[in-house]
Amino acid sequence: MAGTLREQDLLEIIDQQAQRFEHLEAENRALKAENARLKKRLEDLERKSRKYAAPHSRETRKADPKPSGRRAGEGLFTYKRAPTPEQITQVIEVNTPNTCSLCGFSGELLFKRQDKVWITELAAEGAQQLTEYRVPVMVCPACGSTVRGVHPNLAADQYGSTAHRCGPRLKASLQVLHHEVGLPQRRLPRVLELTTGIRITQGAVTQGAQRLAEDAGPLATHVQTLEADLRAAAFVHHDDTGWRISAGQAWVSIFRSAQTVLFTANHQHTNIELRKVLGDAFQGVLVCDRFKVYDSKLLDQVKQQKCLAHLIRNADEVAAGEQKRPGRGHEYGLRLAQVFRDGIKFHQRFHEGWCTREE
Incomplete structure (x- = not known):
């Protein structure tokens, strides 16, 4: 009888120790999860103190922002000069128009002058390519309006101070250098001048990006x-x-x-x-x-x-919050998070060929 009692007492002690061990093991997992959560929180706070995902901003907008560029009637347009004949690598004669776009007159128009406009482009080999377009400018004899020759490479408003523009390959290269390589816009003009001899302004880079993002533009079509x-x-x-x-x-x-x-x-x-x-x-x-x-x-x-990553984080947070409360809520949170982690591992092993879908 006494020996039976001693054996029963021993079994109870072993059972109590097993329960105690299971409780300590769960508590240890909860502490590890809480420690990992606090470490991540500390890293996030340190990262936010020195770096932002969004661009730097003062959080306020200027009440009267000024538009970029030279003000109308102020100064002279002297930055982009006409290229010399030696710089011209190709000359394209634009067809003479025979229809007035304003009144619809169709027939021979009166010659007024010939404008010269240019497109500076990067050649396929990386050398500078400067193409001159000789655009005939005519006068409609019926209404006296000015009619310009049309070419698919030229914009309708490409004359005067905007006669010299960048080609599409050059504009695309500038955006790649800025957005992919990471060169600041203020450094792009200097880099381009050193590598190709082409001179542009920072405003040209910004305006080029805006034109690429316009509706029906190449970027919009790609999107x-x-x-x-x-x-x-x-x-x-x-x-x-x-x-x-x-x-x-x-x-x-x-x-x-x-x-x-x-x-x-x-x-x-x-x-x-x-x-x-x-x-x-x-x-x-x-x-x-x-x-x-x-x-x-x-x-x-x-x-x-x-997203399982969000669910794992939520389960760890629940386990950490329930750690010192009565019940087994913290153990449930830990086990749930572990189930998700094991599922991710099995998914990876399945795609690596280590197991079948049934296994």
């Missing part, structure tokens, strides 16, 4: 192609981060599929901006966080996969 690729993708990841546009609060959205990445800047963060890119009939899976934007009724028919 439309990327949006079409995203709409046809099997899955698309989407997330937003804070930004600023003209000193005002804004958001930058990222859309990423297996083959396509698209960034968009918006003044708002609603389902409207999301549906503008993915459309109203997206058949793929939208991978996103738990922000309320994705709970819109307009997205009820869209299959969604919540």
Whole structure:
């Protein structure tokens, strides 16, 4: 009898020790999760103190901003001079117009003068290419209006102080140097002059970017192609981060599929901006966080996969908050986070060929 009691007591002690060990192990995991969360919080605060994702801003907009460029009636236009004949590498004669665009007269127009306009371009070999276009300027005998010759490479307002412009290859190279290579706009003119001998202003770089972003421009057309690729993708990841546009609060959205990445800047963060890119009939899976934007009724028919990284972080935070409270809430949070982590590992091993879908 006594020996049986001693054995039972021993079993109870072992059971108590096992429970105590399990409790300490869960508490240790919770402390590790809390430590990791605090470290990440400290890193975020240190990073914010020295670096911002958005461009530097004073958070206020000038009440009366001045437009760029030379003021009308002030000074002389002396920066861009006409090239010398030795600099001209190609001459193109523009066809003489025979129709008045103002009154519709069709026939022989009266010769008024011949304008010379130029396009400075980068040659395929990297050397400077300067093309002169000799544009006939005619006078309509019916109404007396001026009619200029038309060429597909020339803009309708390319004359006078804006007669000398940059070609599309040169403008694209400038934007690549700025946005991809990371050269500041103020340094681009000097770099271009040193490497190619072409002289431009910082304002030309800025205005070139604005023209590229215009509707129906090359950049807008390329963005439309990327949006079409995203709409046809099997899955698309989407997330937003804070930004600023003209000193005002804004958001930058990222859309990423297996083959396509698209960034968009918006003044708002609603389902409207999301549906503008993915459309109203997206058949793929939208991978996103738990922000309320994705709970819109307009997205009820869209299959969604919540980002596991967000869920793991949320579970760790719940476990840390429940650590010293009664019950096993902190253990549940830790186990839930571990299930997600194991799922990610198995997913990686499956795609690496280490296991089958059934396994």
